[in-house]
Amino acid sequence: MTTSTVIDVPGAFVASYGTQGARARAWLDGLPKLGGAFLERWELRPDGPARWGMASLALPVRRADGSPAVLKLQEPREETFGAIPGLLAWRGDGIVRLLDHDETTTVQLLERLDAERPLSSVPDEESAVGVLAGLLARLTSVPAPAGLRRLSDIAAAMVADTPGAVPALRDPAERKLVERCASAVAELMGEAGDRLLHWDLHSGNVLAGAREPWLAIDPEPLAGDPGFDLLPGLDDRWAAIAASGDPAGAVLRRFDRLTEAIGADRRRAVGWTLGRVLQNALWDVEDGKDTLEPTQVLIARTLLEHRG
Ligand SMILES: Nc1ncnc2c1ncn2[C@@H]1O[C@H](COP(=O)(O)OP(=O)(O)O)[C@@H](O)[C@H]1O
Ligand SMILES: [Mg+2]
Structure with missing residues (x-):
């Protein structure tokens, strides 16, 4: 993927993610471009500040039709590879819907829920x-x-x-x-x-x-x-x-x-x-x-x- 679009990766996310080895650092370094590539590929525009937990960055976005979604970026690891097949099998029953995905990078486009109300x-x-x-x-x-x-x-x-x-x-x-x-x-x-x-x-x-x-x-x-x-x-x-x-x-x-x-x-x-x-x-x-x-x-x- 060649693209000039990048996303803003909050410094606080990078700091909290820590430096857990060369693979993690490489993933973090590539994150602005990786996010940008998926904004282009799925025709998304950023729609508010990113959120994050211990392991992922979740960027609120709008799709081409204006509907809200979340672009979720997480490092591909043994534990995270199951997320895509799992979400597909659940089909949104009791869990967030998967709107689009990329198997190689495990990048996910998710239905937007209310992050203010966990x-x-x-x-x-x-x-x-x-x-x-x-x-x-x-x-x-x-x-x-x-x-x-x-x-x-x-x-x-x-x-x-x-x-x-x-x-x-x-x-x-x-x-x-x-x-x-x-x-x-x-x-x-x-x-x-x-x-x-x-x-x-x-x-x-x-x-x-x-x-x-x-x-x-x-x-x-x-x-x-x-x-x-x-x-x-x-x-x-x-x-x-x-x-x-x-x-x-x-x-x-x-x-x-x-x-x-x-x-x-x-x-x-x-x-x-x-x-x-x-x-x-x-x-x-x-x-x-x-x-x-x-x-x-x-x-x-x-x-x-x-x-x-
Ligand atoms: N579908 C979603 N809609 C709205 N906010 C989300 C969604 N998915 C994740 N978030 C926000 O991003 C944060 C981190 O995402 P999460 O999937 O829990 O990753 P982590 O593995 O880092 O905990 C969540 O706590 C929430 O605030
Ligand atoms: Mg979480």
Whole structure:
């Protein structure tokens, strides 16, 4: 693509993205031109300031017919390649619609939702969890399309990586907890499931919409058991849980509500949630940490003690 059009890439996005290696830097450097190329290719004009999260830049645009949309740019990585097939399979049911896409760059043209009104801004925690539960049930009822990365493979890799990672943790009780998570995953490995999972359904990834009150955005899809999709709903809005005076009780109420909504078998829901705790623990160790996140420890211990 040769083009002279560029987009404005906010410095704050570049700063928050960090310098995670040469590939990330190259992607960031190419971003103004990459965005510009898609403005030309899809006949879009910028329509307001860009937004961003940890991993993507989302530019409000207007299409040639004047309709609002969002140009989403994210670095092509193993986790992000599933977004396009996933969004195509969901067909906008409970989630943002994909209006156009490019497989090579994973650039997406999305239906515009109300970025000013994420579900995380709804003051009432109970109703926010209810919305998450409803969306989770709908999204995870869809069979995964062929070609997505699979929970069975992810689980096998996590179990294989555990013995090498555990010694990095300082607290013997945390080491034991991670080992328990790994054995729970090992037990479930033969029944890893085939549903389409969102993987990151927390209340910051749900926006108010016009055709439905709430729609999910930002999936990192994989094929697997819906139980693997519960954790972002469990540690969501943690301030409310911490302020409840009984965090374990609050976690259990949420767990029961989400599990019931997706009609999950409790054993699998517990086991795969421990799998998410394991995934986070392995990433923490990879990042050089020697302790686990207290929130993760509390969730894992509470489920093992009361729902195991
Ligand atoms: N379809 C959309 N409509 C309106 N705003 C959006 C849309 N998609 C993303 N955004 C805005 O961009 C931000 C980052 O997008 P997101 O897909 O969540 O990427 P990240 O992986 O960086 O969290 C969102 O939090 C939201 O403010
Ligand atoms: Mg997001």
